[in-house]
Amino acid sequence: MNTKYIDLINQTFDFPQDEFKVDKGQLHFHDIDLMQLTEQYGAPLKFTYLPQISNNIMRAKKWFADAIEKHDYKGKYNYCYCTKSSHFKHVLNEALKNEIHIETSSAFDIDIVERLKEEGKITNDTFVISNGFKRAQYVTNIARLINNGHKNAIPIIDNYEEIDLLSQEIDGKFNVGIRIASEEEPKFEFYTSRLGIGYKNIVPFYKSQIANNKKVELKMLHFFINTGIRDNAYYWNELLKCLKVYTSLKKICPTLDSLNIGGGFPIKSSLAFDFDYEYMVDEIINQIKLTCEEEGVDVPNIFTEFGSFTVGESGGAIYEVLYQKQQNDREKWNMINSSFITTLPDTWAINKRFILLAVNRWQDSYERVLLGGLTCDSDDYYNSEQHMNAIYMPKYNKDKPLYIGFFNTGAYQETIGGFGGLQHCLIPSPKHILIDRDADGNLTTQLFAEQQKSEDLLNILGYGIENKDTRIKIASLSENVT
Incomplete structure (x- = not known):
């Protein structure tokens, strides 16, 4: 009986695909070892695989060149x-x-x-x-x-x-x-x-x-x-x-x-x-x-x-499942260590769906789950895939961390989510990694942005250190008025 997560994916889709393959139970995206990336930088994280931008541009140019010649x-x-x-x-x-x-x-x-x-x-x-x-x-x-x-x-x-x-x-x-x-x-x-x-x-x-x-x-x-x-x-x-x-x-x-x-x-x-x-x-x-x-x-x-065609398929996001909540006899909530509303706002705003796959534990058995974000907002969830009215993930085990990836997220999500600014419930923006290839075709990674810190958000809200002198002046004026 085929009960492993990898069996589910193989039975449901034509898999592996050009950009996706599995090696030793772990997912690779454009030959990027996503677990190695996660171990190096931690989760949550977002990444941009830059070569895919050029790849899609050249694909479109060829389609038009061929049609024009024909x-x-x-x-x-x-x-x-x-x-x-x-x-x-x-x-x-x-x-x-x-x-x-x-x-x-x-x-x-x-x-x-x-x-x-x-x-x-x-x-x-x-x-x-x-x-x-x-x-x-x-x-x-x-x-x-x-x-x-x-x-x-x-x-x-x-x-x-x-x-x-x-x-x-x-x-x-x-x-x-x-x-x-x-x-x-x-x-x-x-x-x-x-x-x-x-x-x-x-x-x-x-x-x-x-x-x-x-x-x-x-x-x-x-x-x-x-x-x-x-x-x-x-x-x-x-x-x-x-x-x-x-x-x-x-x-x-x-x-x-x-x-x-x-x-x-x-x-x-x-x-x-x-x-x-x-x-x-x-x-x-x-x-x-x-x-x-x-x-x-x-x-x-x-x-x-x-726009989306140029940059969309270059982007991805990786989260860790922190905990599973069994809310009734049918619904299991896997809680991620970030928020869908803040990091993938189109999932909340227009019910957009992205490719969702487990990053690790592909050889484990699977279960049906719902995915919940960290905000205290009832709309901060992800509950189905485009191809089926459900999400299936490797079974939760508190002793075996589970990481999940959303792919082709490179268009609009940062600007709609207000990159570098305030986020709902002050959930910090995750770190962002740029992935490229050198002249020999070897993968290179670069940290583009650290995960937001408390002081970043406090500064925006007016509680930061750079606002200290202003607060002192205001307090002084108040004392004088009194």
Whole structure:
């Protein structure tokens, strides 16, 4: 009878997989011995495996290159990284090794772009695509970037006032794109995205604000839907509607030469994940070419803005099971030494699921459990996997420590969780490890951030040492008033 945890995984999935294997009862991720990593740095910990960032970028570039060659497509492909997925310097440094471009979403993003230019990581030839609703500081920063010579900066117009706002601060002629306000999936809470300009209004908007404006040149149409790139009727219908707008604009706007299809490539969230990336890229290129041929216009250059796809599969988190609580005859709670709300906030906010596997004790028998975090919040739990309505882990044994890993967590979790700041119930952020390979292919590790300490949080809250002089002054003033 197969009762071991490794038997369960082998029976349920096609296992081992490219990034996962088991050696002597312990899990390896991209040939990283996770128990050795845990013994060296302790748990809880987060890690980023940097080579996977480059790996995914090169995979996507190859899919597009192959499709462009197959269909004799005359446009070029440009891979942009969506910085909001992870702004960390080590992420940008790795991504920029692969001749990519940048997509920004806020004013401070431009400060990062300028810093990267100072360091020689990007040049004026790098496209900087600026999305989002543009408040005053964002407009000012975009204008500064363009005025300083970055002619490949393309602000994407999100509302009717942005042309005028940008024109007031940018010296000379500049390029823009227009974002389409796509219609949301029928089951969504509202009908049309708050971002961009409606399908029917784009051509009139171009005619009224851009066509006769000698200072502005339209270069790009931007298309993105909230559910991302999926092989379903909704996605293909929205793409075709976008292409109708593009061909209509192209006929009256010769300078329009680029189509940005946004991001939204899914990442692996289960060992049962199956997505045919090559087919999707091939069919997108095919549909764009067919539509343009039917309408008698040149095909556009293609831009994508992959964020989660770029960085998501590089990240992981490892926790230790501290204790098991048997709350009734059916529910066993394995309590981890951290919090899901604070370290993996998407599990709480949008019920997102990541790949979850035991790190050690794969040769032990298993049991059904629930996972609980340390906060005193009833929502701080993780109770099921995407492939089954349950979690199975090696049986709890207080004399045999159990470590568990969540994988492909590299996108959004640090920024949504407020990296380096206050956490719910003052649960400290775990230490963060960077994992790379040297020129010979050997693994290297580096401590990027220590686990938060009490004084870190006390400083934020106003109890810290640097606030001592201020407190003394306030106390002195109070005494004088008295």
